[in-house]
Structure formats: structure tokens, C-alpha cells
Amino acid sequence: xxxxxxxxHKKLAMMYIGAGLIFFLVGGIEAAFMRLQLAQxxxxxxxxxxxxxxxxxxxxxxxxxxGMPILLGFGNYLIPLMVGARDMAFxxxxxxxxxxxxxxxLLLYFSYVGADGLYGAGTAPDVxxxxxxxxxxxxxxxxxxxxxxxxxxxxxGFGSMTTxxxxxxxxxxxRCPGMKLMxxxxxxxxxxxxxxxxxxxxxxxxxxxxxLLFDRTLxxxxxxxETQGSAILWQHLFWFFGHPEVYILILPAFGFVSEIMPxxxxxxxxxxxxxxxxxxxxxxxxLGVWAHHMFVVGLGPVLDSFFGATTxxxxxxxxxxxFNWLGTMWGGRIQFTTPMLFVxxxxxxxxxxxxxxxxxxxxxxxxxxxxSYFVVGHFHYVLFGGTVFGIFGALFxxxxxxxxxxxDERLGKWTFWLLxxxxxxxxxxxxxSGALGMPRRVYTYEADRGFEIWNLISSIGVPVQMAGVALxxxxxxxxxxxxxxxxxxxxxAWTLEWGTSSPPPEWNFDRIPTxxxxxxxxxxxxxxxxxxxxx
Amino acid sequence: MTALNANPSTxxxxxxxxxxxxxxxxxxxxxxxxxxxxxxxxxYYIGKSPDGPQPLECLELNLVLINSVCLLSSxxxxxxxxRSLARGAMGAFRLWLAVTILLxxxxxxxxxxxxxxxxxxxxxxxxxxxxxxxxxxxxGFHAFHVFVGLVLLxxxxxxxxxxxxxxxxxxxxxxxxxxxxxxxxxxxxxVFTLVYIVGRVPQGAAA
Numbered sequence: 068x069x070x071x072x073x074x075x076h077k078k079l080a081m082m083y084i085g086a087g088l089i090f091f092l093v094g095g096i097e098a099a100f101m102r103l104q105l106a107q108x109x110x111x112x113x114x115x116x117x118x119x120x121x122x123x124x125x126x127x128x129x130x131x132x133x134g135m136p137i138l139l140g141f142g143n144y145l146i147p148l149m150v151g152a153r154d155m156a157f158x159x160x161x162x163x164x165x166x167x168x169x170x171x172x173l174l175l176y177f178s179y180v181g182a183d184g185l186y187g188a189g190t191a192p193d194v195x196x197x198x199x200x201x202x203x204x205x206x207x208x209x210x211x212x213x214x215x216x217x218x219x220x221x222x223x224g225f226g227s228m229t230t231x232x233x234x235x236x237x238x239x240x241x242r243c244p245g246m247k248l249m250x251x252x253x254x255x256x257x258x259x260x261x262x263x264x265x266x267x268x269x270x271x272x273x274x275x276x277x278x279l280l281f282d283r284t285l286x287x288x289x290x291x292x293e294t295q296g297s298a299i300l301w302q303h304l305f306w307f308f309g310h311p312e313v314y315i316l317i318l319p320a321f322g323f324v325s326e327i328m329p330x331x332x333x334x335x336x337x338x339x340x341x342x343x344x345x346x347x348x349x350x351x352x353x354l355g356v357w358a359h360h361m362f363v364v365g366l367g368p369v370l371d372s373f374f375g376a377t378t379x380x381x382x383x384x385x386x387x388x389x390f391n392w393l394g395t396m397w398g399g400r401i402q403f404t405t406p407m408l409f410v411x412x413x414x415x416x417x418x419x420x421x422x423x424x425x426x427x428x429x430x431x432x433x434x435x436x437x438x439s440y441f442v443v444g445h446f447h448y449v450l451f452g453g454t455v456f457g458i459f460g461a462l463f464x465x466x467x468x469x470x471x472x473x474x475d476e477r478l479g480k481w482t483f484w485l486l487x488x489x490x491x492x493x494x495x496x497x498x499x500s501g502a503l504g505m506p507r508r509v510y511t512y513e514a515d516r517g518f519e520i521w522n523l524i525s526s527i528g529v530p531v532q533m534a535g536v537a538l539x540x541x542x543x544x545x546x547x548x549x550x551x552x553x554x555x556x557x558x559x560a561w562t563l564e565w566g567t568s569s570p571p572p573e574w575n576f577d578r579i580p581t582x583x584x585x586x587x588x589x590x591x592x593x594x595x596x597x598x599x600x601x602x
Numbered sequence: 603m604t605a606l607n608a609n610p611s612t613x614x615x616x617x618x619x620x621x622x623x624x625x626x627x628x629x630x631x632x633x634x635x636x637x638x639x640x641x642x643x644x645x646y647y648i649g650k651s652p653d654g655p656q657p658l659e660c661l662e663l664n665l666v667l668i669n670s671v672c673l674l675s676s677x678x679x680x681x682x683x684x685r686s687l688a689r690g691a692m693g694a695f696r697l698w699l700a701v702t703i704l705l706x707x708x709x710x711x712x713x714x715x716x717x718x719x720x721x722x723x724x725x726x727x728x729x730x731x732x733x734x735x736x737x738x739x740x741x742g743f744h745a746f747h748v749f750v751g752l753v754l755l756x757x758x759x760x761x762x763x764x765x766x767x768x769x770x771x772x773x774x775x776x777x778x779x780x781x782x783x784x785x786x787x788x789x790x791x792x793v794f795t796l797v798y799i800v801g802r803v804p805q806g807a808a809a
Binding site for chain 2: 078156157160228231232233235236239241242262266267268269270271273274275277278285286287288289294295296299302330
């Protein structure tokens with residue numbers, strides 16, 4: 068009960084992350100069923116209709132109910148602590164946003180029992196996570212499953228938007244004395260840009276979903292080509308949301324890397340101002356790349372070239388970040404703790420995902436590879452190898468702050484290696500099967516196409532990853548019962564959250580801290596050589 | 603050490619921003635994104651309704667001009683209300699706020715009357731064609747936002763009747779609340795321009 072009525076940003080954050088991890092398990096199980104079905108040619112583990120529901124729910128869950136809440140949860144936990152505030156700017160709005168997310172998620176999953184509708188057709192949504200028109204029209208998507216998809220995401224989207232407002236107000240108005248913008252921890256910068264992107268992108272999705280809802284329930288004609296509507300319009304609106312969404316999901320993970328990597332390299336973050344500039348640059352450029360998801364639509368050479376070029380352009384600030392992280396590690400006294408393993412894994416995996424992204428920005432390449440498993444491999448390298456590895460790094464890094472106990476390092480390293488190996492087994496072969504021509508979203512394939520071995524390897528990776536996740540959960544349970552006590556500052560880190568107790572009191576800081584440089588705790592620990600000298 | 607002492611960087615931030623203002627600015631920014639989707643969609647569909655009722659024959663300017671004048675002037679009256687509150691003149695504040703609310707109500711009722719005429723006489727519904735779909739969605743969402751703004755203003759008005767509005771303490775807050783009303787007005791200028799001026803071109807001219 069204390070948790071249900073709480074407006075404390077730390078409790079809300081832990082509920083965000085906890086709920087996100089539960090949805091992570093659900094989405095993972097959905098993926099496991101798909102891999103089981105695809106392990107061999109002509110398998111009959113699930114029927115085609117169920118398979119459609121599985122990939123729809125897997126994608127929707129992972130993006131809206133796993134990635135968003137966990138990352139927003141970390142933002143919720145860390146922003147006030149890192150900028151030296153006692154809570155978010157609007158604590159009650161914060162709780163409201165969290166509960167909207169929960170109800171949105173439950174509404175989406177309620178479709179499994181409630182979406183039969185008039186025709187008894189379809190239960191869970193089965194239109195894919197980007198729900199292209201006119202498949203979503205009443206003619207082709209009977210019953211209510213698509214309506215549940217619309218409403219569930221609409222509701223949780225409102226939650227994300229209120230949270231974004233809170234982030235911006237907190238970061239702009241609640242910083243402690245001395246915390247200038249250019250002294251903020253990188254996470255605060257990343258979350259500021261993420262919040263901006265949420266405010267631009269999610270309303271567009273909300274508007275598009277409202278239009279779709281009007282089409283489906285009131286007989287409007289936004290997206291129905293049979294009655295003067297345009298199916299391409301949905302793609303434009305969806306991807307105008309969808310591409311910034313990708314950066315909403317990756318920028319916070321960039322933030323985790325930018326905090327964890329300096330701590331375990333025992334060096335300051337290399338090129339802080341460039342990092343800030345690159346983040347803001349990504350924020351703006353990401354609003355102008357959406358139609359690279361639509362190269363096969365036939366928009367014409369001018370638009371295709373434009374969006375190909377902007378996509379190449381966005382790889383520049385992203386590349387700057389990669390080099391800054393390498394520069395941070397260069398010459399450092401690197402400690403390969405579990406969080407550090409995860410973030411170095413992040414950098415490696417993200418570079419691979421980024422490079423396949425550049426391949427896909429080449430228009431003729433996309434004509435060949437669009438909607439193949441190559442694309443599936445690409446975005447899992449970015450979202451799993453990137454975002455999820457970043458999230459695990461952050462979980463291991465800040466768990467001692469939130470609970471006062473250190474997760475077991477030996478189990479943690481096992482978790483990393485199992486996830487890393489399982490991940491590579493599952494997603495690396497997808498590039499090959501995709502290049503060989505295997506389309507995504509097919510429930511099975513014929514035996515003589517050369518796909519079998521790659522699909523089998525992909526499926527073998529799944530139990531390895533599941534073992535890694537199970538080990539992590541066991542680690543959490545064990546640590547909460549009898550883990551090593553962490554103390555306030557187990558990693559000898561430099562940002563303000565490590566200057567208060569673990570777990571922090573409800574009011575975060577007994578006295579509002581002051582900030583003299585980008586590493587306030589370093590200054591406090593080393594009064595003989597504070598960073599302020601060098602700023 | 604002298605360098606550290608010479609650096610006055612631990613002092614308080616210069617003029618801290620108001621949370622309420624930043625929050626409202628973010629809300630307005632977000633709503634602008636929402637409306638831009640509908641505005642762009644409207645623009646895209648202009649002249650793309652070969653069948654059914656056409657904008658030129660359906661939309662008449664008389665009533666909507668009166669509505670527009672009411673809504674736009676309500677932005678002025680709400681500013682007068684806030685200024686009265688800042689002066690501590692509660693009577694004038696309530697008066698101007700009441701005028702604002704009445705003007706907003708006129709806009710909503712006028713829109714409703716216009717829609718009634720469109721549906722009954724011209725046979726234009728959301729199902730008619732792309733024009734009907736876009737018209738009712740865009741104008742309807744705007745009207746819904748006017749309604750929300752009205753709820754906000756009526757809330758402030760009721761609080762002031764019960765003496766819960768303290769000029770010193772609350773005039774900033776009321777001011778921030780009226781930002782939303784101004785936003786709704788600005789959106790109407792865009793909607794009006796697009797729907798009643800740009801959108802009333804003869805069929806085929808825009809294609």
C-alpha cells in the first residue's frame with residue numbers, strides 16, 4: 068500500500084523498472100516461442116495466426132512496456148539524485164504517469180481475454196508493432212484486438228509524455244547550487260534530449276492512433292485507400308514517431324555508458340562538451356530521418372536520397388560518442404567489473420548495429436534487404452546489444468545505491484557471458500539468413516532455401532540467453548536476502564547520488580549539496596586537487 | 603586554492619526558472635506536436651475528395667467569423683483578468699474571467715450550431731469523404747481543447763468565488779493557466795486559416 072500511493076521518485080522508479088522487467092520476461096517468452104517455431108523448417112509449434120500475435124506483442128511489449136518504462140524509470144531514479152534535488156518537479160504527476168503506463172500495459176494484455184469482439188476473430192493484436200494500414204482497417208482486422216493495441220499504447224503514451232514534462236522541469240529548474248548545465252552528469256543531458264524527443268514524437272503517434280481509432284470506430288477515411296484515404300500517410304506519421312523513438316530507447320543507454328565507463332576507467336569522460344553537442348545533434352537530426360523506413364514504398368529518388376543522406380549524417384554524432392568512450396578507456400586503469408563488462412559489450416555490439424544501420428541507409432541495399440531477417444538482426448543489435456546491455460550495466464551499477472547491497476560479481480560475470488554468447492548466437496546468424504532472402508514475420512520456411520542452419524543457431528542462442536536472465540534474477544533474490552553490504556559509495560564514483568546513503572532517505576540529501584565541477588564528489592574527496600581548477 | 607576561491611561557481615543559480623512555467627511550456631510544446639499532425643494531414647487531403655460534399659459548398663464564413671472574433675478577443679479579456687489579479691482587484695478579475703468564459707462558451711456553442719447545420723443541411727459527416735473526416739477531426743480536437751481550457755478557467759473562477767485565490771500567492775499560477783488558453787487561440791488561427799481560407803479552394807485547384 069505504501070508503494071501504491073507513493074509519490075517518491077525512487078519508489079516509482081523501482082516500480083517502473085520492476086514492472087518493465089516483468090514485461091521483459093513476458094516479451095522474452097513470446098520471442099522464445101517464435102524461435103522454437105522457426106528452429107526447423109516446417110515446424111508446427113504454433114499456428115500462423117498465433118505467430119502473428121507473438122511478433123506483434125513481442126515488438127509492442129519490448130518497445131513500449133520494457134524499453135520505455137525501464138529507461139524512464141532510471142531517469143526517475145537518477146535525475147533528482149544526480150542534480151542534487153529532493154524529488155522530481157511534479158511528484159504527483161510522476162505517480163500519475165507511472166500508473167498510466169501500468170494500466171496501458173494491462174489493457175494491451177487484456178486483449179488476450181477481451182478482444183474477441185463480434186466475429187470471434189483474433190484475440191491479441193496481430194498487425195505487427197508498426198500496424199501498417201490498411202491491414203488495421205475494420206475490413207482486414209476484425210474483432211477488437213487492434214483497438215486494444217491502439218488504446219493500450221495511447222494510454223501508456225500519455226504516461227510517457229507526463230514523465231517527459233517532469234524530466235525537463237526537474238532538469239531545468241531543480242539543479243542544486245553550482246550545477247550549471249555544462250556540469251550536469253551525462254545522464255541528465257541524455258534524459259533532457261530524450262524528454263524533448265518524447266514531447267515531439269509521442270503526440271504524433273497519439274494523433275495517428277486517434278485517426279486510426281476514428282477510422283475503425285466512426286467510419287472515417289484517414290488510412291483506407293478504398294475510400295480516398297492514404298495508407299502511406301500512416302507510415303509517415305508512424306515513422307515520424309518511430310525513428311525518434313529509437314533514439315528515445317538508445318540515448319539513456321548512452322547515458323549509462325557515459326557514467327559507468329569513466330568510473331571503471333578511473334578517468335573523466337573524454338570530451339564532455341562534444342558529447343553534449345553530439346547528443347543534442349542526434350536529438351535534432353533524428354527528427355529528419357524517418358522515411359528511411361520507407362525506401363521500398365517508392366517515394367521517388369529525391370526523397371529517398373534526402374533521407375538516405377540524413378541517415379548517414381546522424382551516424383556522425385553517434386560515431387563521435389563511440390570515439391569519446393574509447394578515448395575515456397584509453398590509458399585508464401580499467402576495472403572489468405560486471406557493469407563495465409556490460410557497457411564495453413554495449414559499445415562493441417552497438418558499433419555492429421550501427422554499421423548495419425549505415426548499410427541499410429544505402430537505398431539500393433534496403434531495396435534488397437528490407438523486411439528481411441537482416442533488418443531484424445540489425446535492430447536487435449541496436450536494441451538488445453545496445454539498450455538491453457546498457458540496462459543490465461545500469462542495473463548492476465546502481466543496484467547497490469537503490470538497495471544498499473552489491474549484486475554478486477561472480478554470478479554477474481556469468482550473466483554477462485551467457486547473455487553475450489546467447490545474444491551473438493541468436494542475432495548474428497540473422498544477418499546471414501536475411502541476406503540469403505529470408506523475410507521477417509514468416510511463421511515458417513521451406514527446407515531447401517539454405518535458411519535452416521542459421522535459424523537453428525539462432526534458436527540455440529535462446530536457452531543460453533534465458534539462462535543468463537535466470538541467473539540475474541537469482542542474483543537479485545540472493546543479494547536482497549544476504550548480499551554484501553555496499554556502503555554509500557562502493558565504486559568510488561564521482562556523481563552526487565553516491566554522496567548520500569544507500570538506499571537514500573526519502574528526502575535524498577540531508578543538506579542540499581553544492582556542485583563545484585562536473586565531478587562534485589571528486590572535489591569533495593580530493594580537496595587538494597579539485598576539478599574546479601581545470602574548468 | 604586561489605583559483606578555486608576566485609571561482610564563484612557555488613553561488614545560487616541565476617534566476618531559477620519556474621517549474622510551473624516550464625511544465626506548461628512543455629505541455630504546450632507537446633500539444634503543438636499533436637496538432638501539427640492533424641494540420642499536416644488536413645493540408646495533405648485538401649482537394650482530394652472527389653465525391654461527397656465539398657468545402658466550398660459546405661463551409662460558410664458568417665457564423666465562424668463571429669466565433670473567431672469571440673475566441674480571439676477572449677485572449678485579450680483573460681489578459682485583463684490576470685492584470686486585475688496582479689493589482690489585487692478581485693472584482694475586476696472575476697468580471698473579466700467571467701467574460702472570457704462566456705466568450706469561450708459562445709465559441710463552443712457556435713461550433714456545435716455550425717456542425718448541426720453541416721450534418722442536417724449539407725449532409726457532411728465524418729464518414730462522407732476525406733474532407734469530412736479531416737474537418738471533424740481537426741475542428742473537433744480543437745474544440746475539445748477549448749473545452750479543456752474552459753474547464754480550467756471555470757475551475758479558477760469557482761475557486762475565486764470561494765475566496766481561495768490570493769492575488770499575491772496565486773497570480774503567477776493563474777497566469778500560467780491562461781497560457782493554455784492563449785495556446786488554444788493560436789491553434790484556432792492556424793485551423794481557421796487552413797480550413798476556412800486555404801481549404802475552401804475549388805475542387806481540383808489544389809491537386
